[in-house]
Amino acid sequence: MKALGPFPAGAAGAGRILVRGNNWIGDVVLSTPAFRALRTRFPRAEISVLAKPWVIPILRHNPDIDRILLYDAGGRHRGILGVHRLGRDLRRERFDAAFLFQRAFEAAWIARLSRIPVRVGYATDGRGWLLTHAVPATPESLLVPRVEHNLALLQAVGIAPADRGLVLAPGTEDLNRARVRLEALGIAMDDRLFGLSPGATFGSAKRWSAERFACVAEGLSEQEGAKGLVFGGPAERDIGDQVVRRASKANLVNLAGLTDLEEAVALIGLCGLFLTNDSGLMHVAAALDVPLAAIFGPTDPRTTAPWCRRHVLVRKEGVCCSPCLKRDCDRDHRCMSLITVEDVRSALLDLRQRYGWDPVSVRWERLQGGSGRTVPLVSLGR
Known part of the structure; x- marks a missing residue:
């Protein structure tokens, strides 16, 4: 597995990052140490999380992200045509890299449709060919705490954990x-x-x-x-x-x-x-x-x-x-x-x-x- 090089070239820590959030409240909470690792590795990047409506409240006060992008699965982005519309919407954002903590095929397909040049995710659900950095997912790697599983994805491309504590605070x-x-x-x-x-x-x-x-x-x-x-x-x-x-x-x-x-x-x-x-x-x-x-x-x-x-x-x-x-x-x-x-x-x-x-x-x-x-x-x- 190749590590990420300078990101983007000549501007360490800058750039535009898309994170594909998970679809369950608990999984989003368990992703927050990975958000912290991304922020620490790329302190000047703009980090956006693509999320469905029901998990957005977990993200609204997170100090490590800059924007939440609404995945309007019940409206504008509904169905196959909606997914392609989402890809076009994201393409306009001109992201430099995508990190996919959601392991479904759809997440990688959307990142590919968005023409994001660096796409990091686990090679699950038959989607490895859609990723530029496809991290192998062995049965053993799936039987670890979700926090460690998310951090392992980042470690596979050279991004070290900042800490492993969950990040959540009421407004x-x-x-x-x-x-x-x-x-x-x-x-x-x-x-x-x-x-x-x-x-x-x-x-x-x-x-x-x-x-x-x-x-x-x-x-x-x-x-x-x-x-x-x-x-x-x-x-x-x-x-x-x-x-x-x-x-x-x-x-x-x-x-x-x-x-x-x-x-x-x-x-x-x-x-x-x-x-x-x-x-x-x-x-x-x-x-x-x-x-x-x-x-x-x-x-x-x-x-x-x-x-x-x-x-x-x-x-x-x-x-x-x-x-x-x-x-x-x-x-x-x-x-x-x-x-x-x-x-x-x-x-x-x-x-x-x-x-x-x-x-x-x-x-x-x-x-x-x-x-x-x-x-x-x-x-x-x-």
Whole structure:
């Protein structure tokens, strides 16, 4: 694999870079150390990230990127003709290089249509011929943490990691909205707050039962005097309602579908404890250094475990069919059903004993001085 030469010739650190972002919230969070590596290697470059609408909030306050380019998959860039239109839109931007963290054929095809002279990506999905720097992807290379996988792509072309920490900070306005929300819910700054993420957009196989989430929430409220928030998107509103309804003794509010992602990020950052399935919000909590317990069943913790120090993994070892990576279980869902309420309570107790449980006020102070900068969002072709 050849390394990148001077970029562009005679202007080390300058130029125009396109990054093809991933399509899942968690994957975008796990890409942020790679953004930092690009910024460190090319300090004067203009770095633009091409992203679909639902992941843009994760990028809006990232200090390492200059622009977000809207991939309007539901409108201007929809379908085959839309992809070719996107290629023409990007061609006008005259990028010097593209780094493709999204591994699908489409990402490489768009970069080729855009006539970007340097195209770096993994040789997956039969797309190696579309890349100028096609990095081999062996089965072993796919079974490493996503952060390391992304950084390995850059290392293959001579770009060293800057650091391996996740980069995510709520915007100042979003933090203020979160505080107003908490006040309206009767949650004070000296309260201890926990968050629950009982959904998982990928599929039902990743979800621990709503009834068991409710049992854990009741214990946290009754024994610790804590207050809780349920997080998720509009499609997870019903799951959140089930948890709240069954946790009748808990001081618990379902916010699934009631906040935008920016406000949810800020609210999660104010929690002192987080219980979650393997989901995008799990990675948000990890990036915000919230102590968390993550429940894993059909997915592989070798690749998608929380990338943070303050976490506990809850998983049943020895389940013959796990990890299966299926969206929906066609058997008895044993990898999740064998995880008991006591297993999770024990994990949360371990977290509290090791890291404590900060009240909202302490979490608030830690988030101050976050990002007051907003990355511009560009609608292509308009």
